[in-house]
Amino acid sequence: TRCPYFFETSMPCNKREPGSGCGALEGANAKHAIFGWSKSCVATHPSDMCVALAALEATVSVQAPDGSERTIDFTDFHRLPGSSPEKDNTLEPGELIxxxxxxKPQFTEHYHYLKIRERSSYAFALISVAAxxxxxGGIITDAGLAMGGVAHKPWKLTNAEAYLIGKKPSTTHFEEAARLALEDAQTLAHNEYKVPMGTKAIVRALEQAYAKKA
Incomplete structure (x- = not known):
């Protein structure tokens, strides 16, 4: 996860020093989470690749020191902060990916990755959408949607995906899917803009995915 308060050692950060508090919770939090955050941490996950892997429903294979193996759904691999934000993932001690x-690829014709940044030279997204x-036969039979820059982990939009299945691809349906995706957002003092930005980003990503032919 990414947060300037982690790097600023004069400020409290539960990820850097568990129990010290979260400086961003009541501080400058314009770039922080709107989903899944807790009073212990409001940082966001910065990856682009992981957002796409969440949309594609990837799985992670891991091996323990005793040689035993297990498989983790990608959406379960990264953790929400809860009361232990110093733990980024669900790996057990000694486990190796x-x-x-x-x-099997489902979205071979219609797909898009949208990344919104303050400047194009910046590495990290304010909002990203994998669609x-x-x-x-003119009907959506499967959908994969995930957002970045909005939570402690890649945020899978399962309710929006479920809504789209069986619908005709249209701006009206894309707008309703986006509304459903953002309806449970919980904003902080300075990041309310992420709700309308995220809503429009989802619609745009879906329109671009629909328009694309591989």
Missing amino acids: TAIDLP GLKIR
Whole structure:
């Protein structure tokens, strides 16, 4: 996860020093989370690749020191902060990632990754959206949606995905999916803009995915 308060050692940060507090909770939090945050941490996950992997429903294979193996759904790999934000993922001590597997491709024709930054030279997104659509006979039969820059982990938009299945691809349906995706957002003092920005970003990503032909 990424937060300037982690790097500023004069400020409290539960991720850097558990129990010290979260400086961003009541501080400058314009770039912080609107989903899944707790009073212990409001930082966001910075990756682009992980957002796409969440949309594609990847899995993570891990091996323990005793040689035993297990598989973790990608959406369960990263943790929400809860009361222990110093823990970024669900790996057990000594476990090693051995593979990341993708299911059979479903979104081979209609897909898009949208990344909104303050400046194009910046590495990290204020909001990002990974969108994939499977369309057969003019109807959406499968959808993959995830957002970045909004939570402690890549944020899978399961309610929006479920809404889109069985619908015709249209701006009206994309707007309703976006509304559903953001309806549970909990903003902080300075990041209310992420709700309208995120709503429009989802619609734009879906429109771009629908318009694209591989």
